[in-house]
Amino acid sequence: MASSPDRTAANRLVALSGGEAVRAMGRVTLVGAGPGDPDLLTIKALKALQASDVLVHDGLVSAEILDLAPQARRIDVAKRKSRHTLPQDDINQLLVALAREGLEVVRLKGGDPFLFGRGGEELSACREAGIDCTVVPGVTAALAASAGAGAPLTHRGSAQAVTFVTGHAAHGEPDLDWTALARPNQTVVVYMGVSTAGFIAQRLTAAGRAGSTPALIVENASRTDERRILTTLAGLATAAEGLKGPALLMVGEAMAMAEIKVPGETATLAVVEVQNVSSGQ
Amino acid sequence: MASSPDRTAANRLVALSGGEAVRAMGRVTLVGAGPGDPDLLTIKALKALQASDVLVHDGLVSAEILDLAPQARRIDVAKRKSRHTLPQDDINQLLVALAREGLEVVRLKGGDPFLFGRGGEELSACREAGIDCTVVPGVTAALAASAGAGAPLTHRGSAQAVTFVTGHAAHGEPDLDWTALARPNQTVVVYMGVSTAGFIAQRLTAAGRAGSTPALIVENASRTDERRILTTLAGLATAAEGLKGPALLMVGEAMAMAEIKVPGETATLAVVEVQNVSSGQ
Numbered sequence: 001m002a003s004s005p006d007r008t009a010a011n012r013l014v015a016l017s018g019g020e021a022v023r024a025m026g027r028v029t030l031v032g033a034g035p036g037d038p039d040l041l042t043i044k045a046l047k048a049l050q051a052s053d054v055l056v057h058d059g060l061v062s063a064e065i066l067d068l069a070p071q072a073r074r075i076d077v078a079k080r081k082s083r084h085t086l087p088q089d090d091i092n093q094l095l096v097a098l099a100r101e102g103l104e105v106v107r108l109k110g111g112d113p114f115l116f117g118r119g120g121e122e123l124s125a126c127r128e129a130g131i132d133c134t135v136v137p138g139v140t141a142a143l144a145a146s147a148g149a150g151a152p153l154t155h156r157g158s159a160q161a162v163t164f165v166t167g168h169a170a171h172g173e174p175d176l177d178w179t180a181l182a183r184p185n186q187t188v189v190v191y192m193g194v195s196t197a198g199f200i201a202q203r204l205t206a207a208g209r210a211g212s213t214p215a216l217i218v219e220n221a222s223r224t225d226e227r228r229i230l231t232t233l234a235g236l237a238t239a240a241e242g243l244k245g246p247a248l249l250m251v252g253e254a255m256a257m258a259e260i261k262v263p264g265e266t267a268t269l270a271v272v273e274v275q276n277v278s279s280g281q
Numbered sequence: 282m283a284s285s286p287d288r289t290a291a292n293r294l295v296a297l298s299g300g301e302a303v304r305a306m307g308r309v310t311l312v313g314a315g316p317g318d319p320d321l322l323t324i325k326a327l328k329a330l331q332a333s334d335v336l337v338h339d340g341l342v343s344a345e346i347l348d349l350a351p352q353a354r355r356i357d358v359a360k361r362k363s364r365h366t367l368p369q370d371d372i373n374q375l376l377v378a379l380a381r382e383g384l385e386v387v388r389l390k391g392g393d394p395f396l397f398g399r400g401g402e403e404l405s406a407c408r409e410a411g412i413d414c415t416v417v418p419g420v421t422a423a424l425a426a427s428a429g430a431g432a433p434l435t436h437r438g439s440a441q442a443v444t445f446v447t448g449h450a451a452h453g454e455p456d457l458d459w460t461a462l463a464r465p466n467q468t469v470v471v472y473m474g475v476s477t478a479g480f481i482a483q484r485l486t487a488a489g490r491a492g493s494t495p496a497l498i499v500e501n502a503s504r505t506d507e508r509r510i511l512t513t514l515a516g517l518a519t520a521a522e523g524l525k526g527p528a529l530l531m532v533g534e535a536m537a538m539a540e541i542k543v544p545g546e547t548a549t550l551a552v553v554e555v556q557n558v559s560s561g562q
Contacts, residue, residue, distance in 0.1 A: 032424075034323070042420060043327065044320035077304030086331035112424050113433075115443065119431030120538060135428035137324060137420050143313075143393050152394075154445075161457070162396065163444040164435075175444070180461035257401060 018124055019128060026053070026099035029106050030113040032043035032138015033057075037222035038064045040139050044259060048136055052106035054098055056091070060110030060246060062223070072106070092125035099131045110246070112140040113279050116166050116191045140164075142189045145218035145248050149228055153187050160254035161186040167193025167249065174200070182207035187252035194247045197239030205253065214256040219247040230258050307334075308379035309407050310387050311394040313419015314338075318503035319345045321420050329417055331482035333387040335379055337372070341391030341527060343504070348435035353387070369399060378413045391527070394419040395471045397447050421445075423470045427448050430509055432539035434468050439534035442467040448474025448481055448530065455481070463488035468533035475528045479518030485532065488513060495536040500528040511539050 031048050034040035049055070049069040054280050057066065059078035066074060075094070077086040086094070091107075091272075098105045113119030113135055126133035142164060146153050153162040163181060167174050169191045174196055181188050182204050194217075195201055211234030219227040223245075231239040233251055240249070291446075307476060315321035322330075330336070330350040338347065340359035352411050356375070358367040364366030367375070372388075379386045394416055407414035423445060427434050434443040444462060448471045449457050455477055462469050463485050474481055486492050492515030500508040512520040514532055519528075521530070 007416060030428075032428075037325070039325035039328065040323050042315070042321050042323055042416065044318070047320065112420075112428075115424065115425045115434050118437065120436040123431055123433070124538070133431075135431060136425035137321065137428035138422055139393075139418050140424065143396065143418040143421065147311075147313075147393075147418040150404055150414075150416060152404070153396050154447075155401040156399065161444060161446040164436075165442040177461070177464050177467075179389045180458070180464055183458050183461055186458075201515065230351065254401060255406070 006013075007224070010035075025103050025132070026101060026103040026105055027132035028095050028122070029104075029134050029136060030119045030189045031106050031108050032112040032117070032140075033061045033065050033108050033110055034139040035111060035141040035144035035222040036060075036062050036216060036220065037144070038062070040144060040222055041065065041068075041096070042136065042138065044136050045138060048106055053103040055106050055108050056095060056098070057108040058110065059272075061108050063238075065205070067181060069106070088121055092122055092214045093124055096125060096129040096131055098119070099126070100129075105153075106156060110141070110266055112138040115140045115164060117262050118147040127137070141191070141221045141248055142250070145221035145250065146215075148226065149216060149218060149255075149258040150223060151216055151248075151250070153189070153254070155257070157253040159185060159187045163187070163250075164189045164191065166191045169196065177202045178207040182209040184209070186249060186255065187254055190249040190251075192246070193249045194240050194243045197240035200249065201233050201236040205233060209251070213251055214253060214258075216250040216255040216258045217243070217247055218244040218250065219243050221248065228258065230255070236278070291375040305383050306413070307382060307384040307386055308415075309380050309403070309468065310374050310385075310415050310417060311398075311400045311403060312387050312389050312391040312417045313398070313421075314342045314346050314389050314391055315420040316392060316422040316425035316503040317341075317343050317501065318425070319343070320518075321425060321503055322346065322349075323417065323419065325417050325518035326419060329387055330389070332385055334384040336387050336389050337379070338389040339378060339391065342389050346389070346418065350387070369402055373403055376403055377406060377410040377412055380407070381410075390419070391422070393419040396421045396445060419432055422472070422499075422502045422527070422529055423531070426497075426502035426531065429503060429507065430497060430499060430536075432497055432531070432536045434470070434531075434535070436535040436538070440466060440468045441472060444468070444535075445470045445472065447472045448477040457484070459484045459488040463490040465490070465534075468531060471530040471532075473527070473531045474526045475521050478521035478530060481530065482514050482517040485514060490532070494532055495534060495539075496520075497531040497536040497539045498524070498528055499531065500524050501526040502529065509539065511536070 029048050031045050052072045054073040056075045077091050109117045123133050202216040215231050215233050217229040217273045229239045310329050312326050333353045335354040337356045358372050404414050473526045494514040494518045496512050496514050500509040510520045
């Protein structure tokens with residue numbers, strides 16, 4: 001059992017138990033793969049990948065990162081909209097079942113597992129099943145988008161706080177605390193908000209955030225096809241039209257610092273647009 | 282010029298210019314060092330460290346991380362309270378001056394440069410001086426604290442958003458949007474909030490957040506001396522007493538998932554306390 005050549009870590013555990021023919025219980029590590037650029041993996045994440053028997057990943061994790069674990073079996077449970085996806089409960093049970101086979105299971109997630117990664121649900125499922133489960137944090141997309149654009153999430157005098165929300169809603173439109181999000185002096189980052197950008201902008205504006213507030217859209221943050229659009233809250237919906245990759249909406253005064261071309265940056269930036277939509281208000 | 286043996290990167294730039302005796306202009310990279318564990322550096326941050334001529338760092342960056350760049354000169358501009366610190370304007374000017382000497386300058390910051398790291402101010406100073414400045418994101422402390430404790434920042438049904446604020450105030454008490462922070466169904470993370478924990482808890486409670494809301498304090502997240510205290514909002518002030526290291530206050534229902542001992546974790550956790558303070562309300 002647990003004897004196929006690629007089950008390196010499981011084999012090691014069995015060996016450590018004194019060579020007895022017992023099956024060592026596997027374990028699950030929820031690993032943040034970061035925003036996409038393989039160089040934005042942490043060293044700890046890289047080590048976890050290299051020690052894994054099986055990678056359970058979604059469509060947001062790039063091929064370059066998967067290739068860092070050539071020894072591991074790969075299971076794609078892609079969660080991108082309009083593609084076939086495995087329901088969360090099935091993913092939870094898959095992780096438990098793989099660990100029970102004695103495998104070192106890495107559940108690889110774009111960004112960070114605990115920030116819109118549904119890692120909490122997977123951790124709970126492992127705990128309930130008595131499976132050892134640890135978490136390796138990752139650089140969440142907002143940090144990479146902010147760094148790449150040169151637009152800080154917090155900034156003296158204009159952003160004393162930052163709030164992360166998701167624009168994705170299971171049914172219809174996101175139910176967020178618009179009054180809180182509309183307050184000044186903070187940056188609001190919306191994950192998965194492209195398809196609801198118009199609704200979000202309308203609600204924020206109705207709740208009092210000025211239509212002239214700078215808004216930065218970053219698609220495919222840190223990837224070779226990264227694309228940035230600097231606009232305003234009033235122009236957000238128009239600017240978000242046609243975006244296909246995963247994108248962040250970032251709203252707040254500090255986003256005005258975003259540069260069309262950050263000094264020193266060369267080929268990694270495919271397209272950058274700056275929209276002045278003050279006339280659109 | 283720019284000829285001392287440790288100025289490796291600057292020498293390389295001069296060499297690339299064809300060996301002419303011109304001084305290449307240096308540049309500044311703002312690098313997130315992550316929460317403390319050297320394994321939570323990104324690969325990109327490690328590369329930046331290895332290519333640096335000089336590291337400008339503060340007291341939150343650990344010796345193990347500084348040792349990853351043995352070739353670099355080190356300048357400590359420690360910003361911890363009650364120690365001698367360089368004012369931010371002086372740090373800005375230092376970075377510009379070092380870059381003008383033709384050096385590869387790495388400004389190394391705990392966590393992420395753009396989330397309570399004042400990186401925006403340093404970037405602005407470089408831009409104004411015409412110095413090339415790029416940013417490498419890092420794992421911010423909250424992500425590491427959350428991962429280590431097994432308590433997700435967002436969680437289905439209990440935390441649909443997360444807000445990061447700072448408890449530090451230049452004069453007196455932090456001026457935060459208590460009404461917004463007191464709303465349910467979100468996690469509130471307070472950086473640098475130990476000394477104002479009592480004030481913060483009182484204001485959140487007064488604004489309507491239940492005193493029974495779970496609250497997790499994580500001191501020295503990801504370091505060998507990490508310490509976690511699971512309490513409630515009502516018990517926050519008492520629990521924060523006596524903490525000396527950098528610590529996060531994390532308030533929200535999902536924090537109840539924090540484990541005293543995460544499965545698989547051994548020596549990295551020095552002390553863990555769980556306080557049931559419901560009687561203290």
